[in-house]
Amino acid sequence: MHDDAKPLLAGRRCLRTRHISSTCTACVDICPEEALVLKEKRLLFAASRCTGCGACTSVCPEDALIAPAFTSKALEDALRREAPQGRIVFAAPNAGATGKKILLPSLLHLSVDWILLAVALGAKEIGLLYAPGSVDEEKLSVITNRIEIVRKICAELHLPLELETLRGAPKVDAGRRRFFSRLGAALEPREASSPQTQEARSRIAKTLLEEPFVRVPDSRLRLIHALKRLLEKSGKADSREAAKLFSAPRIDAAKCSGCALCPAVSPTGALQSQGEGGTLRLLLNAGACTGCRLCADICFMNAVTLYEAASLEEIFPTPAKTLFSRKNDPRAFDTWEDKLSGLINAPVYRT
Helix, strand or coil: CEHHHCCEECHHHCHHHHCCCCCCCHHHHHCCCCCEEEECCEEEECHHHCCCCCHHHHHCCCCCEECCCCCHHHHHHHHHHHHHHCEEEEECCCCCCCCCCEECCCHHHCCHHHHHHHHHCCCCEEEEEECCCCHHHHCHHHHHHHHHHHHHHHHHCCCCCEEEEEECCCCCCHHHHHHHHHHHHHHCCCECCCHHHHHHHHHHHHHHHHCCCCCCCHHHHHHHHHHHHHHHHHCCCCCHHHHCCCEEEEECCCCCCCCCHHHHHCCCCCEEEEEECCEEEEEECHHHCCCCCHHHHHCCCCCEEEEECCCHHHHCCCCCEEEEEEECCCCCCCCHHHHHHHHHCCCCCCC
8 A cells, every 4th residue: 555545653642652651542442454553562553554544543632643645734624615515425435425525534534523623614414425345334333423422512502413324335345445455565565655745744753843742632622623613603601411522530639649740741731730838739721631541540549530521611721720739748749750769769860
């Protein structure tokens, strides 16, 4: 397969790279070709197995997998062009689609934030057309689950939406084609990326080196933007059932040692710490929380858990609210370096 369709792994964004305690397996679990594997708790990408379906790019909570040949800008431009007309059909390759459609590498590329953005931009009917025997049919439960999430949100906000999956009638046997594509990828040397994709990869690599280490992923910003527009359309101030689809951390005061490790490793800055007048405060900006679970994974006291947010407004970027507050605990240290140093009985230096 041509390298153009294959994603780029942005290692410094990956939760597995950021902390060895991370339990994230989102991309590994969804990859239909086992092109993404974990070895010694590190994520490895077997490019020769990748078919470029884009499934991994839609589930990564930190946007660590990027598709250079199918950019977010291209999809957003297509949505802004087609959504105001009221109906959009997203089609996978070889689905036998006719008429106007937005072609995707796979329907698995379409995450909840993209579907919500389509609705926010004016789409009232959305069709998802897949090919029999394709990866989309194998992972149809993933697609229908995303549909249900969008449907619940729109129902809570009293916004009309018809959303359905459609089984296409391809001119080729998609299952047979996929088998031979896999076989060819295994037997033939990989083709080089096109000059356009090589340029895109270089641009992405440069951006990754320059971007802040702590950042809110584009997919999260897109979700927040779409939800704000939908709330403005509905005029409904609160939606508790729809909000249960989103997570935020909770801290058990009885277990927390006050080490402040969780805000130190937060990849989006959703958790922050403040120490004033002998009091430790942990703050939460729920709008920046992607539910990556890293705060819970690294907590050696098992004091952090994820729960369902109480309202849609809670996940919007607002002044951070106090999640936890108390006088400094004698077990706590001023910084996470001090805490780690005490745990391993050796000096720790930030590099």
